[in-house]
Amino acid sequence: MNWSYRLTRIAGIDVNIHITFYLIVILGALQWGLSNGLAGALFGATLIVFLFACVVLHELGHSIVARYFGIQVREIILLPLGGLALMERQPEKPLHELLIAAAGPLVNVIIAAVLIPVVGATADLTVLNERGMVPGVTHTPSFTILLIWLVEANITLVLFNLIPAFPLDGGRILRALLAMFVGYPRATRLATIIGQSLAIFIGVFGVLSGNFILALVAVFIFFGASQEGREGKARTVLHTRCxxxxxxxxxxxxxxxxxxxxxxxxxxxxxxxxxxxxxxxxxxxxxxxxxxxxxxxxxxxxxxxxxxxxxxxxxxxxxxxxxxxxxxxxxxxxxxxxxxxxxxxxxxxxxxxxxxxxxxxxxxxxxxxxxxxxxxxxxxxxxxxxxxxxxx
The missing domain is CATH 3.10.580.10 (CBS-domain)
Structure with missing residues (x-):
């Protein structure tokens, strides 16, 4: 059974969607629909679609810069937990990896920078909202609420992806910077150790504070760093022989x-x-x-x-x-x-x-x-x- 299918094609790159992605859309509709009825359900589903549109743009940022350096991108696939740009090969030069990794978060910075003035122009700046965010905004579905969520999501994407740990963009940026001085093999080992150490710290903090979502994120980072370390080791060893x-x-x-x-x-x-x-x-x-x-x-x-x-x-x-x-x-x-x-x-x-x-x-x-x-x-x-x- 094929679990993903083509959604669209942007800049010559197929954007595929995993069938489980719709679970997130349904959850978004339920979350808003329980308190706001049918209008809330439609708003929740729309919000999820826009959030993942930002994820697609994030992955397109990686993909376009990768193609500039001669690395073809096979597809972008949307998963319930985010997106993934599948490239034909890894960058060979640290500077290329640095720019490719940084391009994704930069897209989210640009989106947030464009939306913030729009939020300021549409919100009531005299009353603080119950969420403690932008003045004059409530939980009632509205255009301004949609914009606020998109701003929050893009800022979160930037901060989360810049954590210096594999498989996040921050881990690749860290490896690229290290590789400029110590070479790829050692840089991969160091970045893996740093990523795993951060994951352990985040996991312990999450458990002690009762934030089990944070603990799950730590597990994701730890195993992602371990996998990248093994993959880097394999590339290094296998490159020595024809x-x-x-x-x-x-x-x-x-x-x-x-x-x-x-x-x-x-x-x-x-x-x-x-x-x-x-x-x-x-x-x-x-x-x-x-x-x-x-x-x-x-x-x-x-x-x-x-x-x-x-x-x-x-x-x-x-x-x-x-x-x-x-x-x-x-x-x-x-x-x-x-x-x-x-x-x-x-x-x-x-x-x-x-x-x-x-x-x-x-x-x-x-x-x-x-x-x-x-x-x-x-x-x-x-x-x-x-x-x-x-x-x-």
Whole structure:
């Protein structure tokens, strides 16, 4: 089931909405409708829509600056807890990441700056309202109330997103600033530690003050920082090797004349899951274990014996190609973007083999241990504080 669908397209970027987003609209309508009737319900739903329009503009700020630096944005998706701009890759330069991260909150600053004078012009400045905000405003739905909520929301978005912790914009700004001096790997580690520390502080404060929403925010920040730390570690480690170092050089292959029976035998007698279908030295497509199982489970015709079906009838021809010199982190990112767990490795026009996400994960594990081994070898060691001497 597809849980999100396209809402609109702005500046060449698809804006998709998750189906659970409507829960927030319904909650907004209920909150205002309980005290203000049908008019309040309509106002509440409208308010939520406008609030998320500000979120879309926030994400567009990120997206437009990212595209300026040559980073394509696949989509913006609206979720119940906010928005997310999905970029094809991470910025390579700290300055680029800094500007991309700062662009979102800057949009909200501009929106608030535009709306505040409008609120001042439409509100009664002689009486303080019961909310203690802008004079002359009550809880009764009105145009001014709508503007006040939008001002509050945009200011909140700015302050919240500038918390220096992943996965918030402030965490990315912090990493970008640190990376200008200590490089991306160390900057990511430092930003992760700072973010987790802030999350613990916010969580403890939230629990002690009885503000459990704040405590939940702290949990979100802590796990978000942890995830970004792991992702940063993976990018750093995998960038040290090319895909030509990690693809499986000793694999079983198929020809267009082979049948599924042969693939089944290969699956039963080896740990291989993906098989290239060859015509001479040329790759025509691939057959995966999952595709074989699907062919067996969906073949219901009594006249067709599924294991006798030719592999060319079930193979996938749209195989993504990568050059053997491409860093592993870039290949991994490409596979995640295209939702393909296996790609073909080429040296120019010469087919070399296949590499899967599992292969890259295995490479990450081995390279991580290798990195720690080298780090331990480089650390100076002493024995009992004694200075080595030689005797003649």
């Amino acid at each position: 895909v030509g170092d990690a693809y499986n050089k000793h694999v079983l292959t198929l020809t267009i004349g082979d049948r599924l029976n042969k693939v089944i035998d290969y699956i039963l007698t080896s740990s291989q899951r993906d098989f290239g279908v060859m015509q001479g030295q040329n790759l025509l497509g691939i057959v995966t274990r999952d595709e074989v199982l699907q062919a067996l489970s969906t073949s219901s015709s009594p006249d067709i014996y599924a294991p006798d079906v030719y592999v060319q009838l079930v193979m996938r021809r749209d195989v993504t190609r990568v050059n053997a010199t491409t860093p592993l982190d870039e290949v991994r990112q490409l596979m995640l973007e295209k939702h393909q767990r296996v790609v073909a490795v080429y040296d120019g026009e010469t087919y070399l083999g296949l590499v899967s996400l599992e292969d890259i994960q295995e490479a990450f594990v081995v390279l991580s241990f290798l990195e720690r081994y080298h780090e331990s070898r480089e650390k100076p060691t002493t024995t009992g504080g004694a200075t080595p001497t030689t005797s003649g």
